[in-house]
Amino acid sequence: MKTHTHAGRFLVGAAAACLALSACGGGGSDEGESGDTVTVGIVVSQTGVFATQAKDFENGFRAALDHLTDGTMTVDGHKIKILVGDDTGDVAVGTAKAKEFLGQGATILAGTTDSAVAVGVAEQAVQNNALFIGGTAGTTAFVGMDKKVFGTAGSSPAGQMIIPEIMGGDVDGKTLVTIDQDYAFGQTMAAAMKAQLEPMGVDVASYLLPVSTTDFTPTMLKVEKDAPDFITTTWAGKGFNQLLGSLDSQGLLDDAQFFKPLLLQEGWAPVGEALGDSVASSTFYLSYFAGATGNEADTALQAFSEEHDHTIEYDDAVGWHAGQMVVRAIEEGGTDTDAMAGALQGYSFEGPAGEVLIRAEDNQVTVPQFTVRLVKKDGAWGVERLESFTAEQLEPPVVNPLK
Numbered sequence: 080m081k082t083h084t085h086a087g088r089f090l091v092g093a094a095a096a097c098l099a100l101s102a103c104g105g106g107g108s109d110e111g112e113s114g115d116t117v118t119v120g121i122v123v124s125q126t127g128v129f130a131t132q133a134k135d136f137e138n139g140f141r142a143a144l145d146h147l148t149d150g151t152m153t154v155d156g157h158k159i160k161i162l163v164g165d166d167t168g169d170v171a172v173g174t175a176k177a178k179e180f181l182g183q184g185a186t187i188l189a190g191t192t193d194s195a196v197a198v199g200v201a202e203q204a205v206q207n208n209a210l211f212i213g214g215t216a217g218t219t220a221f222v223g224m225d226k227k228v229f230g231t232a233g234s235s236p237a238g239q240m241i242i243p244e245i246m247g248g249d250v251d252g253k254t255l256v257t258i259d260q261d262y263a264f265g266q267t268m269a270a271a272m273k274a275q276l277e278p279m280g281v282d283v284a285s286y287l288l289p290v291s292t293t294d295f296t297p298t299m300l301k302v303e304k305d306a307p308d309f310i311t312t313t314w315a316g317k318g319f320n321q322l323l324g325s326l327d328s329q330g331l332l333d334d335a336q337f338f339k340p341l342l343l344q345e346g347w348a349p350v351g352e353a354l355g356d357s358v359a360s361s362t363f364y365l366s367y368f369a370g371a372t373g374n375e376a377d378t379a380l381q382a383f384s385e386e387h388d389h390t391i392e393y394d395d396a397v398g399w400h401a402g403q404m405v406v407r408a409i410e411e412g413g414t415d416t417d418a419m420a421g422a423l424q425g426y427s428f429e430g431p432a433g434e435v436l437i438r439a440e441d442n443q444v445t446v447p448q449f450t451v452r453l454v455k456k457d458g459a460w461g462v463e464r465l466e467s468f469t470a471e472q473l474e475p476p477v478v479n480p481l482k
Contacts, residue, residue: 115414118160119405120180121190122200123214127168128316129192131343132215132394136190137163139398139431140405142383146376147406154409166191170199177203186210186416187408189401194218194263201228210408210416212401215394217264217313219271223441223479227420231400233366233446237475238275241364241448241468245338246309251280256307256335258298258322260314261287268313293318295325307335315342323353332357341365341451343392347460351453364450367396367432368462371449376403377431396431400446403428404437427470436470441480445470 121140123133144152144159152159162180166173173196177188181203188204189212191197197216204211205225213221213230221230243250257272259265269285276283284305286298295318302310310331314322326332337354341347341363351358369381369391380399384391404423412418425439433447447470451462 116158116160117154117187117405117409117414118162118180118183118185119187119189120177120183120185121161121163121214122166122173122176122180122188122196123163123190124168124192124196125163125165127193129168129215131345131392132192133190134389135392135394136192136214136398136401138384138387138389138391139380139395139400140189140402141398142380142395143376143399143402144406145383146379147403154406155413157409157413159405159409163190166193166196166200168193168196170195172196174199174203176200181207181209186414187212187405187419189405190214191216194220194267197221201225204228208416210419212404214401215397217268219267222443223481226424226442226481227416229404229420229423229437229442230444231397231404232394233444233448233470235443235445235475236271236274236478238271240473240475241450242272242275242311242338243279244466244468244472245362245364245450246281246336250276252282253280253308254282254284254305255309255311256284256286256302256305258286258288258295258302258310258312258314260290260292262290265290265313272311291317293321295322299325299329299331302331303329307331310335310337311339313340319346320349320353323350324355327353327355327357332360336360336362338362338364341393341453341462344390347453347462351455351460354453358453361453362450362465363453363462364448365393365462366446366448367393368449368451371432374429374431374433376429380431396446400430400435400444403430433467434470436474438474438477440477443475443477445474448473 125133164176166176177200187210191200191214194216197213197218198220201211211228215232217234219234219236221228222236257269259269273283408419408422411422423437426437428435436445448468450465454463
């Protein structure tokens with residue numbers, strides 16, 4: 080492990096008192112003697128639309144702790160106790176679960192697979208002087224929110240730096256259409272796309288549709304009039320295959336390049352089939368897949384997952400990141416949450432997908448990413464790597480510096 084300082088690299092530029100003294104964490108306290116237990120409260124959507132992502136996060140999290148502690152679940156004499164709770168995808172439930180864990184002495188809250196829940200849980204951590212290490216939720220609200228708040232999925236309010244890479248060098252005058260679901264995550268991603276690309280001269284046409292949408296014909300007629308050079312979407316779940324099928328059947332991908340993040344493996348075949356002939360020219364990007372690097376973390380995650388009969392997804396790496404950050408925080412900060420936070424700011428480490436960067440100015444976590452094609456071999460859909468991008472290549476500008 081090594082530290083990596085980013086200060087000054089860029090000039091561009093989250094309701095209650097502590098539940099009880101025992102729930103306030105260790106920041107500014109006299110705690111920290113070797114032997115104290117560190118309790119981590121993991122709040123995830125064990126049920127609901129993000130249940131798979133929750134399992135992936137927890138698997139990766141436990142894999143990292145198992146590997147980095149040699150199976151002891153102890154760091155520098157501190158035993159790690161894990162509490163796991165289901166937020167059901169409901170903000171009120173997630174907030175209540177966070178309060179419950181804080182009341183049980185948790186000094187670290189982690190996880191969160193739903194964006195709206197994630198913000199509520201992070202706020203509880205801030206109010207109770209606990210460390211927050213976000214999970215697979217794609218919200219960008221963590222960046223610059225508080226010195227004790229960290230994401231792990233790599234989302235940035237400045238947008239995703241891999242997108243201009245996919246679009247190519249000269250994007251001035253190009254048109255991009257983004258079709259997203261009209262809820263917190265989709266709204267955030269659409270806004271970030273505009274904020275990032277419009278200053279580069281890209282005309283961004285955003286379509287935010289109800290999450291229940293399955294008939295995309297009216298939208299396709301509007302998109303056709305936009306005559307886009309690029310089409311993208313962050314759509315997930317119900318309606319996704321209909322969306323892709325509409326893009327292909329309406330001929331919109333004949334002249335426009337389609338790109339999007341690649342999600343769960345169970346969806347690879349439906350995506351490939353829905354895109355039809357257009358799959359051959361479509362570009363997908365993701366932050367991890369089993370065997371992405373073959374490094375120590377990647378190998379350990381694969382071994383742990385095989386032992387626990389778990390199919391690896393990209394969010395397993397997100398869980399690993401959180402687990403490795405917990406280990407680092409305890410190693411350097413003991414049970415003092417101020418010291419824990421300080422140990423993570425400006426820190427870098429080798430995760431399953433490569434080096435992960437944590438910028439001190441705003442707690443932006445930047446992760447490596449890969450572009451791939453979906454290919455069908457021997458009747459099964461898989462990925463074929465196109466390019467690998469390091470976190471350093473993809474680190475975004477500072478937008479929300481810590482105050």
